[in-house]
Amino acid sequence: MKQSLLDFSKREIEELMLEKNQKSFRGGQVYRALHLGCDFSEITTLPLSLRQELNDTFVAQPVKIIEKLVSIDGTQKFLFSLQDDNLIEGVLMKYKYGYTLCISTQVGCRMNCAFCASGLEGLIRNLTPGEMLGQVVCANKLLGGGLGDERKITNVVLMGSGEPLDNYDNTVTFLRLLSAEGGLNISTRNVSLSTSGLVPKMYDLANENFSLNLTVSLHSPFDEERQKIMPVAKKYKIQEILSACENYFEKTGRRYIFEYVLISGNNDGVRHANELIKLLKGKPCHVNLIRLNQVKEKDLISVTDKEAYRFSALLEKGGLSCSVRRRMGSDIDGACGQLRRRYLKEQN
Numbered sequence: 001m002k003q004s005l006l007d008f009s010k011r012e013i014e015e016l017m018l019e020k021n022q023k024s025f026r027g028g029q030v031y032r033a034l035h036l037g038c039d040f041s042e043i044t045t046l047p048l049s050l051r052q053e054l055n056d057t058f059v060a061q062p063v064k065i066i067e068k069l070v071s072i073d074g075t076q077k078f079l080f081s082l083q084d085d086n087l088i089e090g091v092l093m094k095y096k097y098g099y100t101l102c103i104s105t106q107v108g109c110r111m112n113c114a115f116c117a118s119g120l121e122g123l124i125r126n127l128t129p130g131e132m133l134g135q136v137v138c139a140n141k142l143l144g145g146g147l148g149d150e151r152k153i154t155n156v157v158l159m160g161s162g163e164p165l166d167n168y169d170n171t172v173t174f175l176r177l178l179s180a181e182g183g184l185n186i187s188t189r190n191v192s193l194s195t196s197g198l199v200p201k202m203y204d205l206a207n208e209n210f211s212l213n214l215t216v217s218l219h220s221p222f223d224e225e226r227q228k229i230m231p232v233a234k235k236y237k238i239q240e241i242l243s244a245c246e247n248y249f250e251k252t253g254r255r256y257i258f259e260y261v262l263i264s265g266n267n268d269g270v271r272h273a274n275e276l277i278k279l280l281k282g283k284p285c286h287v288n289l290i291r292l293n294q295v296k297e298k299d300l301i302s303v304t305d306k307e308a309y310r311f312s313a314l315l316e317k318g319g320l321s322c323s324v325r326r327r328m329g330s331d332i333d334g335a336c337g338q339l340r341r342r343y344l345k346e347q348n
């Protein structure tokens with residue numbers, strides 16, 4: 001696999017140009033063009049020989065959209081292919097203020113959560129920073145967006161396949177590239193990172209100087225029951241996660257969000273609501289309730305809308321800030337890893 005120049009910061013590309021006996025301003029030209037989604041052959045401001053030289057060593061765009069599904073609610077789901085033909089997914093959601101893109105951070109996932117399709121075959125490999133950025137670049141280009149204020153993608157969520165904190169260094173490099181001036185320039189304020197709760201990495205993240213929205217998949221207030229839904233819970237206890245969240249708030253001033261996938265007869269009881277209230281009351285956090293997107297391979301059942309709102313009312317009555325996530329794209333295999341799985345099956 002060739003390295004992608006989308007992995008490089010503007011400064012690194014400028015240095016590369018100097019190594020190639022080019023003026024450093026060429027670096028800016030290349031950087032801009034790559035973030036707009038161009039291939040080397042399309043950067044016609046460069047001498048032809050330089051375009052060819054770059055093409056011999058690097059790839060410009062490491063990610064391509066190979067399939068696009070559009071939901072009746074306007075949500076779009078992309079199937080992206082990578083250089084080594086691995087497949088990943090992204091979801092594009094339209095809101096009043098712009099577009100939010102949900103991206104993947106790994107091919108597959110090693111967390112193996114009970115309700116999620118991404119972990120069914122384990123982790124295949126980490127994505128590079130350029131492959132994460134490439135998803136945003138592709139979608140932005142498709143929407144006719146430019147850079148900076150001209151961008152169409154205004155928000156990014158790291159909630160697709162993969163555990164971002166299990167691919168920590170690449171994720172952090174990606175976040176710096178995404179927010180850098182001269183590129184798409186999407187502030188980390190407009191980025192949410194969701195983790196299954198890898199505690200040591202949550203502490204590291206608090207020291208990165210980002211204004212990132214930290215989102216933690218909780219899914220149960222009881223360690224023992226959480227372990228049945230999320231194997232990673234055997235490693236990190238809920239109290240450790242809460243301490244790491246507290247630290248995140250102290251360091252960044254950002255309140256944090258808990259995701260809670262409601263599974264019928266599993267984690268949706270009154271005792272669950274009561275324990276959540278006990279754990280979270282008074283903390284600078286918000287609870288985002290998610291109705292399970294049922295995955296064929298799993299026999300877990302979603303709560304009804306009514307049950308979800310009843311659970312939400314219990315939390316609110318107990319003093320928690322909470323919401324039920326809008327259901328989007330459920331007709332297009334909207335949940336993590338579902339489209340990729342269907343596609344792989346159809347190929348076989």
Ligand code: SAH
Nearest residue numbers: 116159162163194195196217259292293335
């Ligand atoms: N690994 C990270 C980020 C990816 S999952 C994490 O665990 O947070 C992003 C969110 O989607 C998580 O809250 C996850 O629990 C949720 N999710 C995964 N599969 C789902 C499904 N089938 N229905 C509803 N939510 C799901």
